[in-house]
Amino acid sequence: MPGRWPAGASGWRPSIAILGTVIALGLTLAAGEVNPGGAAKPDNCAAAPGIKPLIRGLVDRGTSPPAAGLDASSVNVPWSALEPTGPGLVADNPIDQAIAASDCTPLRIRVLAGMDTPAWVLALTGGGVPVTNPYSDTPGIAGRFWTAEYGVLYDDLESELAAAYDGDADIAEFVVSRCALFYPEPFILGTSIASNDTALLAAGYTTAADQECQKEEIDTAGEDWHYTRIGVSFNPYQVLTATGTGYTTGVDVAYTEQMMAYCRYELGSRCVLENDSIRDPISGLPSATYGQMYSAMTGASGPIDLTLDGLNVNVTLGAPIAFQTAVEGNVGDFWGTLEWARENHASSVELPLDGTYPMAGAPGTWQTIAEVAQWFEDVPxxxxxxxxxxxxxxxxxxxxxxxxxxxxxxxxxxxxxxxxxxxxxxxxxxxxxxxxxxxxxxxxxxxxxxxxxxxxxxxxxxxxxxxxxxxxxxxxxxxxxxxxxxxxxxxxxxxxxxxxxxxxxxxxxxxxxPAPLTLESLSVVPAKAAPTVRLSARFEDADPLGVAADYTVRITWGDGSSTSVSTTPSGSGFAVAATHRYRRAGSELVTLTITDTGGATASGSESISVR
The missing domain is CATH 2.60.40 (Immunoglobulin-like)
Incomplete structure (x- = not known):
């Protein structure tokens, strides 16, 4: 039987279940059912209840299983390879192949949309948009991700993916990508290339539609996936705005902060805040706004006042966080990059392509892949x-x-x-x-x-x-x-x-x-010449903090009537006194019951003859 993620199980975040006066250790339930579909895996793949464990350590890029000394794999999968001719996942697709090869190591799955949108999707959503990848200078045709029609088809894809793989123990994280053009980095539009800007605007792109897409892809991921972590790659948000005479471009890092807070508010610790650009020195990034974004992402700059969708809540960011380094030519000091990631509380770092980074360095014995990997893996x-x-x-x-x-x-x-x-x-x-x-x-x-x-x-x-x-x-x-x-x-x-x-x-x-109550004495004495009785009693409370107001005293006289009386301090305990007049002579059973606010009780009875 393949390793499946159990349905109806709970995550490990501690919470409390209260049963009466017993405060018991509980666990927050993860909603939803696990679909029995998905790729078969070796029998030895462990499955545990609840939200899948966070990917920890050093992550290999683009291959499964990871290279020796690394802890997990990240695999980019084009949408066009999953549904090349129409809706429905093809058999033995790249995700299935990655699972089969993984040897039970965790997988981060990035489904590439944008320039990897299938031709049939482009045909159903108004055609494609010619764009150029600003990092590789590669031209291509991207989908109109901001439209409702495109959103429906992508959401259908994600629903199929969740049904097949949410129950798979190897798929630890799914990275959202509907609103992306080049890589699963939805905040990058490539506005540095003028032809990208004009093509997007000519196709009907607006900032409002883009930002609605950003929220929808987080909401959809939260609804479809119940056990799998959701990664979102953040960058300073690139703004493209049409004007009466053309257009303007810019960067809105405040919006990035809002979306990081929105993801964490909606998904809790299932939301993994990510960035795929780290290097050393970090100041080598092209925009100073990256520093502001990292301060918000790590929680260093304090809580974010989330105001999207009419909200007004403070959201604390920080872990869980994951980073990807820049490519080998831009990463700078490789060891310094890894240390920066750990100091900023990353749970994992995705490395450059195999063979483009050193396995050991100098000075210091800590500069080995095996040693550095432990920084991210060990948890309390x-x-x-x-x-x-x-x-x-x-x-x-x-x-x-x-x-x-x-x-x-x-x-x-x-x-x-x-x-x-x-x-x-x-x-x-x-x-x-x-x-x-x-x-x-x-x-x-x-x-x-x-x-x-x-x-x-x-x-x-x-x-x-x-x-x-x-x-x-x-x-x-x-x-x-x-x-x-x-x-x-x-x-x-x-x-x-x-x-x-x-x-x-x-x-x-x-x-x-409850501290026990002890009835030390009870006396019910009938009068000699009248149908009256006098009750006196004394009790002790094992709680030395007890006061007279803590106790409720009820006396049933045996004739169908009852009396509630107060107590008075008496030495180390408390005294009770009461009288009662009967309507007629006879034998009666008088019962005294004392109850304290903590729930403890003590009682006693005495039979009397009323003259």
Whole structure:
């Protein structure tokens, strides 16, 4: 049986499911069904539930399987090779071939539209547009991607792709490309070539239609693919605007920021923010606006105020991020390019074509492909322990989580070139947020060291940390909301940022147990000469924080009537007193029930004879 991605399974991002007073570890469900179609793969291809793992490490370009020492493959597939004569994926297409050759390594699939639009699609959508690739100076005919007719046919293609491959464990990422002309880079129009500009405008291109296309391709990808990551390649958006006397061109990096935020807002961590232009020095890029875009993409410039479609929300960008280097002739310092990518929290870097980059360099033993690949692959793990908390009793010392950190996944932001992953973590600490919403520092311990507010990892590569509760006391009230633990790795210039967009945190299963009530005494004394009784009782609460207002006391007198009374403090406990007059003499069973706000109860009964 081929390796398939299980339907109805959940992603690993932690969330909380609340059942009564038990806060249990849960997982966010991924919607949709997995189509049973798709290419057959070797039986040993592992399939796990939920959103497919992020591609990590160094990615080979244009071939499957990747070269030795690399971790994944990126394959460009022309639309015309998938549907050469009409709708419907052809058998044994380039995606099927890449899967068959992959040997279970992850694949990033880029379907090329634009100049690779099938002739039958051009015929159905008003004809093609003559354009020239500004990077290769290659002429071709591109589709009118901004039109509704073109959008319908591309969306049909994507729906077929998702039905065939969303359940395939090898296809880790699909890169959107409907709105692109030359490569799967939809923000590049090639406006530096005047003939491109005039041809696009003559074919009916408008900025408004283009920008609607950009949103639609993200929306469609989110609807069609349920388990596969969605990559979007961003550049400073090239603007082409018709005027009364001709046209103008320009760059709108603010729009790029809006679309990055839109992708992350719509798809969450399934949206992989990408750029295919990195080099060293990064300032060698042709436009200074790239620096502004990278600052927004990595989150360095702060949240983006997303205002598209009438929205008004702050969206935090950053990981997951993936980069592709420039071609060998433009990449500059190859090792510096890789280090820049890691320092900007990329989970993967797609390399130039095989044979055009070095396998080792100098100075420093870190300059090898094998060593650098580990910068991107190693991720933290965190496992939580269930906490049983009794109301009114401190949770101090209760184990909460075990965390394993890998120094090679950290970035030293003080030291210079070549110091990624080469120094130990300085300080590890934790914050625990309890179901009440209150946060407090946790205690951490490494090895046999006693728990403390922070701990120092040594010079070993791996650092195993145990997190303990610093001591929280649950009040005597109903419990709602999640419990979580978050790990901070900082101090002395060390900054740790996971690459999949999820912080080093997890939900903690917590069972809140009501502190028991104990009825110490109960006395019901009938009057000697009248049909009245006097009740007195005393009870203790194991919760030392209990106050008289926490308790509800109900007395049933046995004659069909009942009374609710308040309590008063009495030593270390509380007292109850009440009287009752009966209408007639007889034998009655008097029952006292005490309930606190946390749900604990205590009760007692006494039979009496009323005169």
């Amino acid at each position: 793990t965190i496992a939580t322990d269930p906490v049983d908390a009794v109301q009114g009793t401190s949770t101090a010392g209760a184990p909460v989580a075990q965390v394993t950190l890998d120094e090679l996944a950290a970035v030293d932001t003080i030291a210079g070139y070549g110091d990624v992953g080469s120094v130990p973590f300085d300080s590890v600490s934790a914050v625990i947020t309890w179901p009440t919403g209150e946060s407090q520092p946790g205690l951490v311990a490494i090895g046999s060291s006693p728990p403390a507010g922070s701990a120092i990892c040594g010079d070993q590569r791996w650092c195993d940390v145990v997190v303990y509760s610093g001591g929280f006391t649950f009040p005597e009230e109903p419990v709602t909301g999640p419990a979580s633990v978050a790990i901070a790795v900082a101090a002395g210039g060390m900054v740790y940022t996971p690459d999949d967009g999820v912080d080093i945190s997890a939900s903690v299963p917590v069972t809140v147990i």
